[in-house]
Every structure is written in C-alpha cells, then in structure tokens.
Amino acid sequence: SLLMSAKEGLVGIDKDGKITFLNPYAQEVTGFTEDEVLGRTFHETFHHSWMDGIPHEEENSPIRETLNTGVTVRINNEIFWKKEDKYFYVEYTCSSIKKDEDIIGAIILFKDITEKKKKEELENKNYNELVFLSESAMQFLEIHSKEEVYDYIASSIFEFSQPRAIIVNSYNPECLQ
Numbered sequence: 001s002l003l004m005s006a007k008e009g010l011v012g013i014d015k016d017g018k019i020t021f022l023n024p025y026a027q028e029v030t031g032f033t034e035d036e037v038l039g040r041t042f043h044e045t046f047h048h049s050w051m052d053g054i055p056h057e058e059e060n061s062p063i064r065e066t067l068n069t070g071v072t073v074r075i076n077n078e079i080f081w082k083k084e085d086k087y088f089y090v091e092y093t094c095s096s097i098k099k100d101e102d103i104i105g106a107i108i109l110f111k112d113i114t115e116k117k118k119k120e121e122l123e124n125k126n127y128n129e130l131v132f133l134s135e136s137a138m139q140f141l142e143i144h145s146k147e148e149v150y151d152y153i154a155s156s157i158f159e160f161s162q163p164r165a166i167i168v169n170s171y172n173p174e175c176l177q
Contacts (some may be wrong), residue, residue, distance in 0.1 A: 009110040033081030070096040
C-alpha cells in the first residue's frame with residue numbers, strides 16, 4: 001500500500017535487471033503499464049540510450065553497478081525513456097536488495113525533474129543573453145566617444161519609433177558655470 005501510493009517512481013528489478021514491479025506513479029510518468037514491462041529488462045525499457053539516441057551501454061550503467069557490487073548509487077541528472085520513445089529528466093537512487101549476503105535485485109526510486117531542468121535551461125539561456133548584452137555594451141562604450149554614443153542612441157530611437165523629428169538633449173553641468 002505504501003509503495004503503491006508513493007509520489008515517486010518505484011521500479012523493482014531482479015538480479016538480471018528484469019522488471020518485477022512498477023508502482024502507479026512510475027506507470028503514469030512512463031506511459032507503461034506494469035503488465036507491459038514485467039519480465040523486460042529495465043535497461044532496454046527505460047535506460048537504453050542517451051538523449052541524442054546513442055546507445056547507453058548497460059555495463060557502464062550505475063544500475064548495473066548496484067546489481068554487481070551492492071553499492072547504492074544516487075544520480076541527479078539522467079534521463080529515462082517513456083513508452084512513446086521520448087525521454088524525461090530524472091533524479092534517481094538505486095539500492096540493492098539482498099537475501100542473506102547475496103544480491104537478488106534492486107529497487108530504483110526516481111523523480112521526474114523535467115520541469116526543473118526546463119526552468120534551469122531557461123534561466124541559463126537568459127543569463128547568457130544578459131552576459132552577452134552586458135559585454136557588448138561595455139565593448140561599445142570602450143570604443144566610442146560620448147558623442148558617438150549619443151548619436152547612436154538617437155539614431156536607434158529614431159529607427160525604432162520613426163518620429164517626424166527627434167530632439168536629443170543632454171544635461172551638461174559645465175554649461176551652468
């Protein structure tokens with residue numbers, strides 16, 4: 001009951017990596033029903049390729065490491081695949097299941113972080129654009145005189161607004177002396 005109501009994906013696998021359990025949240029996120037994946041390997045179903053389509057070799061998989069060594073792995077930036085052949089970003093933990101001292105399988109607990117990744121990518125894009133604009137403005141100011149900057153601003157405003165006339169006035173405190 002506890003596993004069935006968890007709001008994180010839970011996938012049980014045996015020592016060969018074959019899926020033995022898929023909770024409702026994992027079914028919802030991946031689009032697979034438990035019946036569709038039982039007996040299939042986790043790797044072939046959810047972890048087969050990188051986002052560019054290049055195959056992800058199972059022997060290099062952190063999940064395979066857990067099955068081989070029993071060491072728990074925590075990955076905070078990975079992808080899994082959905083039924084409709086689309087990937088989604090995940091954070092996951094894979095822990096071994098032991099009987100006596102023998103590894104008999106593993107449990108994979110994952111969280112869909114796609115929205116978080118999209119937000120981070122947008123923030124990075126906006127930050128990079130801001131840095132570019134700031135650096136461009138600094139370079140522009142370094143190579144132009146004050147008068148050239150005023151002329152450039154005036155012509156830019158004119159081009160943007162297409163007024164009949166434009167008056168550019170600047171405050172010069174030296175004129176008041």
